[in-house]
Amino acid sequence: MEKDNQIFGIRAIIEAINAKKEIDKVFVQKDAQGDLMQDLMKTMKRNNINFSYVPVEKLNRLTPNNHQGAVATIAPISFVSLETLVEGVIESGKKPLFLILDQLSDARNFGAIIRTAECTGVDGIIIQKQGSAPVNGDTVKTSAGAVFNVPICKVDHIKDAIFYLQGSGIKTVAATEKTEQHIYDINFNEGVAIIMGSEDRGVNPSVLKIVDEKAKLPMFGTIESLNVSVACGAFLYEALRQRM
Structure with a gap:
């Protein structure tokens, strides 16, 4: 530090x-x-x-x-408000792509995700004030400096942020194994916010109840899950593929 x-x-x-x-x-x-x-x-x-x-x-x-x-x-950066972030992207005429991290706690995973988010054109990352990974030197280093290029928003409660996004016409998609839908069944070619869960618990069950759609990655090995930063990369690049 x-x-x-x-x-x-x-x-x-x-x-x-x-x-x-x-x-x-x-x-x-x-x-x-x-x-x-x-x-x-x-x-x-x-x-x-x-x-x-x-x-x-x-x-x-x-x-x-x-x-x-x-x-x-x-924090080595300044955070933006949710309203400023969402309204700014919508007013720009872009097709919004947001990333919500539901209490991800590891700074290096956070940094790796920020780096991938910057490479895939994510408009902003939303995290919860309590229980989230810090934005520290490890975050900056593993993001390769991308933390300075992607707006980050801290909110009191993830669920309130999801309701706000939905009210703004943005679809919310949670990454979870608790579904039969694969990411290839989801339309990412519209305003969307992808929700990734914590390293040990995944997306909170109370959050899963309010999202618009759930999606999982197909798994063929004996290990049941991927590292969250790797899984996030798969979701973001599927969104990018559909938008190209």
Whole structure:
């Protein structure tokens, strides 16, 4: 993790959050106590900041400085709002192609997906504030810099984003093995948002209930699933093939 993208110390993190800095994630020491730590927790929850509890050893690895039980990472990019992203693409006259990542947690997978998204003309990537992979140095590196070229939007809830997209005339398609439809049965040659799930759980069942269509990749081997970044690439290139 780049030290330039870090804030350490509880009060410094609180001030950064209140100043509306692009805080990507806060790592908080397990079992940390004290009034100031309680203030930090309240501030993070009030501003819907992504955080996770970690052992003190992880914080010590992140920074040699006096972290006081908390280290924050600043995103190297600025995020866009969902409304700005969707309205801008629709007004441009393009056939929208969005990618929704439902709590994907690995930064390297995230970076690889961003790289493929940039290569296939994705108009924007939508992630959830809580539980999603951070936009950090690993993300930037594995995206080969593509993270600076693809708009990324953080939303409070994936389901609300899906409802907004559907209300804007954009079809939502979830990648899941819980269907009989293959990706080759889906029409991607229209405004569409493809939803990819987390590495271990896939797309959330509550999300699967509200999407317009579900699709899976045909599998002939003994392993039941692909790495999510590889599967995402297959979906995006099928969409690109249909649009060419």
